[in-house]
Amino acid sequence: MIILYNILVVIVIVLAVIPLYIIRLLREKGFSTRFRQSFGFIPKVTLDPIADKGCIWLHAASVGEIVAASPIVKEMRKQLPKIPILISVITVNGYAMAKQIIPEADSIIFILPDLPFQVRNLISRIKPNIILLVETELWPNFLWNAQSMGIPVLTVNGRLSEKSLSRFLFILHFFPHILTSVTRFCMQSISDAQRIIKVGADPHRVFVTGNTKFDQTYIDTIQSKKEELLLKMGLKTRWPIIIAGSTHKGEEEILFTSFKKIQEYFDRAVLIIAPREITRAEAVANLANNYNLSPILRTTVNKLECNHNVVVLNTIGELGKIYSIGDIVFVGGSLVPKGGHNILEPAVHGKAILVGPYMFNFKDIYDLFSKRGACETAFDCDDLTEKLIAILANDEKRQLIGERALLITRENRGAANKTVQHIKEILHVS
Known part of the structure; x- marks a missing residue:
């Protein structure tokens, strides 16, 4: 069987992988090393x-x-x-x-x-x-x-x-x-x-x-670094900061629709959105324009420029630290049937967390957090909007959800x- 498998692997590599790699070699800077x-x-x-x-x-x-x-x-x-x-x-x-x-x-x-x-x-x-x-x-x-x-x-x-x-x-x-x-x-x-x-x-x-993700320390951010990050992203005077991490196709439309309604209650609100696939960043920014929002890519943010209300993250390895400046976090892959993504990164920052109903890839962690009131679940666009507004309008509730999340991470290290x-x-x- 291993011989037949190797034959199939070679066929797939010759017919699919190598042509794809050649295309990426021509298009992507630095792909030659890979x-x-x-x-x-x-x-x-x-x-x-x-x-x-x-x-x-x-x-x-x-x-x-x-x-x-x-x-x-x-x-x-x-x-x-x-x-x-x-x-x-x-x-x-x-x-x-x-x-x-x-x-x-x-x-x-x-x-x-x-x-x-x-x-x-x-x-x-x-x-x-x-x-x-x-x-x-x-x-x-x-x-x-x-x-x-x-x-x-x-x-x-x-x-x-x-x-x-x-x-x-x-x-x-x-x-x-x-x-x-x-x-x-x-x-x-x-x-x-x-x-x-x-x-x-x-x-x-x-x-x-x-789960070793409870032990992660690379995202630790001291207060002075948070202030520096807010300044660099032109968000020093903005509130609330809503972060949507690891989003997929089909979720951005829901998030932008929801965010438009949230702006009616919080006119200084800003949405930081991080598509799971970084190559989709420009497409997500263009989509935000269709909703009459003012998007900007993370790599083009000028700290003196504060007119944007959507920041699209197009950098690698930064989301974990950016969670530290959020007032509330939605974790993607969960409003569409992708199975959800890691809720531990915002949890270690003590953030109030929202997810969609599709968290089957992280069922045990999701069950632990939801049973202890350390995250909330939104089932559709209206529900997401309602829960975001309710949590943002209630400082005590928002803080309590975040404290519960942080406590769980500390207990499981x-x-x-x-x-x-x-x-x-x-x-x-x-």
Whole structure:
């Protein structure tokens, strides 16, 4: 089966991936690094700090996984200071995010994790002592080669949603070695642990370590930095500041409609909106114009220019800090059936949080927050408008929701440390 799979992978790469990469190479500045490294052309100078030095290799696909990996890397650097750390990513945004928030890494590279031949060659060049796969980055070729070379593999911050269960079972039908190749599954929650056991993982290899996103510190912002951020964005005299993070197509229309009504109550209101796909930023700004709003892209904001009422975020790795200046936060991917996004980033800033009804990708965290009154759910445009106005008009309620959110994040910290303890046990270090 692995041979047939590799044939299919090569066909997909030749017919789809390479043509797409060539187009992006011609259009996107800096894409050449991803293009070369993804196909195995990684400069020796990039691998020298970690190759053949018994490194810890952590693979995270994109931005979300990098955010989850950040506390683990910081904890590894603290507890295992002499062991080199390699991070591999798939996407350009993931690479940029890793560069920005994980300075502790000794090397950061691009890979296509299941490219036949290249994977084994890369593992042979690096010779890691252990491989960490963030969340659900379980690739048949990658795992098969690691297992055949005797390299232990851990999933860290592991999760398996109810929605992805049937898809994962289908994959396991053809590649049962995916489960036996993993030395330990460090899962986010009891539900995630139960699901991975349900699909066939050895219960003795499954551990609940918690969600490392509770431990994130890269978004910590002191008051003086908040004031500086407000000034730089031309928002020093504006109130309230409503932030919509990680929005998808179909949500911006709802948000702009809602924001127009909110302006009738709060004429100095401003909306900061961060589309999940940064490439959509200009399209979102153009859409705002259709609603007779005054949008501006984050990269063109002048601190002396205060006439805009919509700021469209088109930068990487900044949303977590920008949450700190918001008065209320809506987390996207939840008013449309995308499954929602991470509510922990605004929670660690003690912000009042609103989400839509589609939070199935973060069900356990959503249930925890909603049951304790640490976030509210809006079911449509009218409901969103009504709840935004009600919370903004009630300082006490807004503060209480934020305090509950902050308390939950503080109660659930420690996942990164638990994860590192498992790493140390496998590496036989104290």
